[in-house]
Amino acid sequence: MSKIKICGLKREEDILYANDLMPDYIGFVFAGEKRKISFDQARLLKKKLNKRIGAIGVFVNEDIDNIISLANDNIIDIIQLHGDEDNDYIDKLRSKTDKKIIKAVRVKDKQDIINSKNINSDYLLFDSFTDKMYGGSGVSFDHNLLPDNKRDFFLAGGIKEEDIKDIVENMNPYCIDVSSSVETDGFKDYEKMKKIVKKVKMYSEGEIYE
Numbered sequence: 169m170s171k172i173k174i175c176g177l178k179r180e181e182d183i184l185y186a187n188d189l190m191p192d193y194i195g196f197v198f199a200g201e202k203r204k205i206s207f208d209q210a211r212l213l214k215k216k217l218n219k220r221i222g223a224i225g226v227f228v229n230e231d232i233d234n235i236i237s238l239a240n241d242n243i244i245d246i247i248q249l250h251g252d253e254d255n256d257y258i259d260k261l262r263s264k265t266d267k268k269i270i271k272a273v274r275v276k277d278k279q280d281i282i283n284s285k286n287i288n289s290d291y292l293l294f295d296s297f298t299d300k301m302y303g304g305s306g307v308s309f310d311h312n313l314l315p316d317n318k319r320d321f322f323l324a325g326g327i328k329e330e331d332i333k334d335i336v337e338n339m340n341p342y343c344i345d346v347s348s349s350v351e352t353d354g355f356k357d358y359e360k361m362k363k364i365v366k367k368v369k370m371y372s373e374g375e376i377y378e
């Protein structure tokens with residue numbers, strides 16, 4: 169049974185799409201270029217988001233005080249660290265908020281998976297490694313590298329609708345995280361979002377989709 173997160177919502181219509189489709193989580197990205205939104209934009213968008221959908225704030229090496237301010241104002245419900253944050257950073261964050269913390273592991277090779285066992289976050293998020301950007305690349309990685317005894321984890325990295333069956337049935341992540349594959353010309357695409365949300369829900373509930 170896997171949940172679904174649609175990341176990188178930046179327009180009011182993206183929020184309307186989410187409210188209609190009801191993914192378990194959406195992501196507000198506060199880093200990079202393509203999907204970065206300001207704290208004020210996130211505040212406005214969160215007000216319009218259905219309260220049953222969790223808002224995950226995605227950060228890269230962000231000032232901790234900014235994260236705490238967004239968390240205290242309930243603009244974000246969960247914190248996703250997608251940069252070079254270490255256990256000291258996570259401990260500092262934890263001392264200031266009760267919000268759950270996800271740490272992204274950008275997987276280059278098996279050693280990254282081995283090292284991830286020591287990360288002190290509530291969840292791990294496995295994503296692909298790319299040189300040029302921290303995340304949201306649309307590139308996948310070798311899922312054979314994933315650990316056998318995994319704690320609850322998010323799986324990201326170029327996940328497409330046609331990958332969902334295999335991921336739900338064979339990898340069973342806590343949550344499937346998608347962004348690039350549900351966009352057209354850099355914007356979220358309602359029909360693509362609909363197909364992937366429906367597919368995750370149906371396979372997670374053990375129903376046949378096709």
Ligand SMILES: O=C(O)c1ccccc1N[C@@H]1O[C@H](COP(=O)(O)O)[C@@H](O)[C@H]1O
Pocket residue numbers: 175176195197199200201202203204226227228248250293295302303304305306307324325326327345346347348349
């Ligand atoms: O989406 C971004 O622009 C982004 C920027 C900086 C860090 C993380 C980012 N997104 C995360 O990347 C994956 C989704 O990737 P994909 O586009 O499906 O390959 C997800 O975890 C986002 O939160």
